[in-house]
Amino acid sequence: xxxxxxYVLEESPRRLGELHPTxxxxxxxxxxxxxxxxxxxxxxxxxxxxxxxxxxFRAFYFESLRGCGLWDESRPAVxxxxxxxxxxxxxxxxxxxxxxxxSPQYQALCAQPVLQSWFAWFLADEVxxxxxxxxxxxxxxxxxxGTATQAHYDLVYxxxxxxxxxxxxxxxxxxxxxxxxxxxxxxxxxxxxxxxxAGKHRRAAWMTADxxxxxxxxxxxxxxxxxxxxxxxVHSAHLVHAATDNVAADGTMRLSTDIRYxxxxxxxxxxxxxHWRPDxxx
Numbered sequence: 001x002x003x004x005x006x007y008v009l010e011e012s013p014r015r016l017g018e019l020h021p022t023x024x025x026x027x028x029x030x031x032x033x034x035x036x037x038x039x040x041x042x043x044x045x046x047x048x049x050x051x052x053x054x055x056x057f058r059a060f061y062f063e064s065l066r067g068c069g070l071w072d073e074s075r076p077a078v079x080x081x082x083x084x085x086x087x088x089x090x091x092x093x094x095x096x097x098x099x100x101x102x103s104p105q106y107q108a109l110c111a112q113p114v115l116q117s118w119f120a121w122f123l124a125d126e127v128x129x130x131x132x133x134x135x136x137x138x139x140x141x142x143x144x145x146g147t148a149t150q151a152h153y154d155l156v157y158x159x160x161x162x163x164x165x166x167x168x169x170x171x172x173x174x175x176x177x178x179x180x181x182x183x184x185x186x187x188x189x190x191x192x193x194x195x196x197x198a199g200k201h202r203r204a205a206w207m208t209a210d211x212x213x214x215x216x217x218x219x220x221x222x223x224x225x226x227x228x229x230x231x232x233x234v235h236s237a238h239l240v241h242a243a244t245d246n247v248a249a250d251g252t253m254r255l256s257t258d259i260r261y262x263x264x265x266x267x268x269x270x271x272x273x274x275h276w277r278p279d280x281x282x
Contacts, residue, residue: 041189041239051229161269165262180246
């Protein structure tokens with residue numbers, strides 16, 4: 001059973017499907033990639049990144065949060081196995097936003113040459129990486145509203161800059177469906193672009209936690225994948241996406257990051273040029 005924020009996703013073929021990897025033959029064809037991005041709103045690029053630095057960062061992440069009660073410290077940090085004790089939320093926030101987010105390790109991870117060069121090639125220009133970057137873990141068994149990323153599209157949070165930016169989401173470690181990776185509402189970017197042109201969306205907010213109702217509203221499917229370390233999904237700022245709940249029976253936490261690249265010459269949202277903070281209002 002697949003859930004998001006406690007809502008059970010309908011598993012019929014009309015409401016649930018697979019995220020399709022970009023065909024190998026297109027991976028070096030920029031024009032073909034642009035056509036695919038415009039058509040489906042995303043590019044699923046398995047194995048784009050070397051997984052070794054991702055696993056190393058996963059270990060660094062949980063080791064940096066030692067003492068917060070988040071993970072089972074009798075296990076290796078890279079496992080990211082959830083502790084059964086209560087989490088010290090104040091200590092967790094202090095370590096995450098004071099140590100991990102501004103760390104050289106995290107900055108290097110997001111600006112690694114293979115990512116920068118891929119975006120520079122794809123956008124055929126000099127590129128800018130937004131300094132505000134999101135880093136999330138999800139614990140198994142948390143399934144109330146607000147525990148998983150609710151349905152939204154990125155442009156509502158980036159209105160002070162260009163709408164021609166691209167998000168990249170990738171797991172830090174393997175992320176099969178049961179760990180609660182990202183899910184995308186198939187074809188939703190077409191309707192969102194039409195609604196944006198009509199001025200229907202002007203407020204920065206989640207759309208809903210009720211993914212089944214949204215699939216009915218858009219008469220569409222939520223697309224899922226078993227992600228592996230090294231996989232990257234590049235998606236449009238107009239594509240609706242969310243996360244599913246982590247139901248891993250072995251206690252493994254999902255860890256992932258999402259970052260944004262754009263052409264340097266396009267308008268840049270100034271609000272995204274500082275490190276992510278819990279009180280930044282975005």
